[in-house]
Amino acid sequence: MFELGPEKLLMLLLICLVIFGGKRIPEIGGAIGKGIREFKKGVSDIGESVNRSATDVAPITDVAPITDVAERREEPKRLN
Numbered sequence: 001m002f003e004l005g006p007e008k009l010l011m012l013l014l015i016c017l018v019i020f021g022g023k024r025i026p027e028i029g030g031a032i033g034k035g036i037r038e039f040k041k042g043v044s045d046i047g048e049s050v051n052r053s054a055t056d057v058a059p060i061t062d063v064a065p066i067t068d069v070a071e072r073r074e075e076p077k078r079l080n
Helices: 006-020 024-055
Strands: none
Touching (some): 006 024
């Protein structure tokens, strides 16, 4: 599909250097890293919230018995 080999990676780095300049690349890298950290933190917070709410659910104790489907089945009414 899309392979990022060493030649393509080097070309991408040179294009970024030309477009943004040497001083801006560390700032951009830091911003990307901070965004990734925030995203991971949000995902883990959501996972913890789901796990906590799943354990807080009370078990179901009063369940009606299941009757046999054949016993409840009625003959279809025919239209004349």
